[in-house]
Amino acid sequence: MENVQGTYKLVKKASRHTFLIGLVGMTMSTIPYIFLIRAELWKPTMYLSILLVPFFVMSLVLIVHSFYYRVIITENTILLKLPSTNRSFSFDEIRGFKITPSYVYIYSNKKKISISIYTEGIDKIYGWLQQNFTNLDELPQEESDFIKKFNAFSDRLFSNLSEDNTTNFDNNDITSSESYKTKLKRAKYIVSIYNILSFFSIGWLFFYPFIYKISFLSNYKHVLILAVLLTIIGIILPKISTEFINYSSKEEDKPYIRRIFFLLGMSLLIRFMLDVNLLDYYTTILLYSLSIGFFLTFFIMTSREFNFRQLKTYFQGLFFLLSFTAFGYGAIGIGNFLYDESIPKMYKAKILKREMYSGKVILFSLKVEKWHETSDMNKIKISQEKYQQLEGKDSISIYVKEGKFGIPWLIPN
Template sequence: MNKTYRPSRKGLIINTTITGLVMLVISVFLYFILANSGASNHVNLIIVAILAATAFLYTAYVAIRFIYEKIIITDEALIYKGLFREKIFEIEKIKGYKKINYNVEVYSTVKYPWRTIKISDFYNDIGEIREWLWNHCQNLDLAELEKEMEVYEDDMQEILMDDNYGSNEKVVEENYERNRKYFNLFSYASLGIAIWYFIYPFPYAFLTAMVIGLPIIGLIIIYTTKGMARLYTGKSSAYFNMGVHLGMLISAMLVRALLDTNILSYQKVWGPAIVSSILLAPLVYFITRKEFEVEKFSKRFISFSFVVIVIFAYVFFTIVHANEQFDTNDYKVFYTQVTDKKITNGKYETCYLIVNDRLPNTNVNEVKIWEELYENIEVGDSVTIYLKPGVFKIPWIRYVAKKSDGG
């Protein structure tokens, strides 16, 4: 056999159009970001020209590459010839192939210099290529599916043979289905609360209490199901994976802590978080002990590491949120003068005022504020800072205002 395959005209049009639209959206997005940076019209015009040229050139490159590339199948090898490179996979050195989105990816057992050949679904006679791959190479999707099914069946057999889950297989199956219903209910509740808290956290105190409380309910489910639900499982395991849902809740707590909380010094959080985690660890270990009953050290280590991370993250952000949300103490008013301003650049921009005096009972003279207030306060202005002591005696700022506004 010696046959050459090329991309179809339909594929060329679709790929070029999609690439052009994506580049257009990215260019417009970048333009608005740069345009709002305060640059002059001349600079903005240059930016527009550069973005337009880049978008056009990249779209043209994708089109030319798609026109030029081809796949050649011989009796000895699978060959890819592209615009700048050529890949030759000898048949006996092909590991297998997988279907990924709108492509078939062929993998070689030799990693250097090229490990994969990507064949678009928009090739002419793509059916012939797939048939050849099916007859000459291993279908890695099926191999992975078989492996996942094997893991699932092994776990299921382990559950059915465990006397802790029931006196016989029928009882175990009934318990398994009942526990699945409870777990699914918890899954939907945790997903809904996490998204709600992440996107629109109102009512704030109620949602904070729910996000803090649901992981405790998750541990109760792990305990009452006697290990059918676990903090860490593989994606194909028959055990219920509680870790994904706890991870979503903790991630929502992290995002809201970054956006909403205003603790004067996180150094005061580390100590209580570490001590509380150490005290909580034996209880969590007792509840999740089934996860450590595995022969492989690597699996025990992964499970142990995951448990440690979950405990500390949960405790840390619980302290951060509870310290503010459930603080019913009176305000303490502090007057000072702004000596400087700064914005930290990261995943989220954060605005700070540098004040003349250190805040009470701290070594802190930086105050985090909202961007709107940051723009209305200048160096030299006097400000009023409303402080609260915190539930765990970790001071935090409730409100900042110019002294003329705050009295």
């Protein structure tokens, strides 16, 4: 057996790229604290830490990773040295390897080593693996027990679907082709069901003011929970679909779900902006939403389907960042008032003018005199019913609540 010996690190370009991503992540997870602590907003700081501290740690690991990543091959072992761990296999332990657009995976019976394709000498490492070990990509793919059970369930669910006729292939090709088509068809049906539920949720959010008297649809919390769950399911689906569902890429007729993220996010954002009056705390909620946006975008962009050597990948990342920031803004904003159990504080305000804006959506608001000791807020959104009730009145009661996530909001009454 020909042994390859050497020490390999990340190529300089990849090392700089990893360092910059980590630096941006650390910066984005630190900046919110500057604003929140200066404003002495301790409750939002506490809630935001649940998300930002792990994000900061992940970013710090990336920075250290850019300097200390090493692949070491000796006469009898291969070793991957990372800031967080060292993992080595003797050659006798290696069961085989797999190649993906981002990594070379080397497997033992229980563990694996992940070698970045941006490692110096990756072609040399790949050639050595190809010569001495089994390429698992060339063997029938194994699936986890969960995936097997899920696939068995969906096979029973869609067992009445007709199979496409296949000709001009030998028996092995027919089996492989039919298996691929079955899995692809299953993925399309799963995404179709997901899309139907998502559009139902979007419609529920959009038409809520007109359907709130219907008992089944009257609970605002239910539609928020459904929208959040659908977003989480959408994030997970491509991860467990064995690459038959994509986030964004239109590849080989595979279904993708990026548009649903955008539509759900914008629906939650618009519903929040129409229904809730915040007390000049838009900076706080924006910090929340940007943190959620960066975190979820970072999670998705680690998927194999994205190639950072292509310019379109960065535009896709910006699209996801916009979608998840809108999602975070709407979900945090709506959850902040739906789950708020604080005791309201009452203020009185003099009404200067009732205003109505007509367009595709009719909006109603009040212009009032200064009524709060720290806020200059002089325009308050109200419903059409409240707009009519206040006709001929010169003052209004305003109830201010702290908000579940420390973002004060108000109720005109």
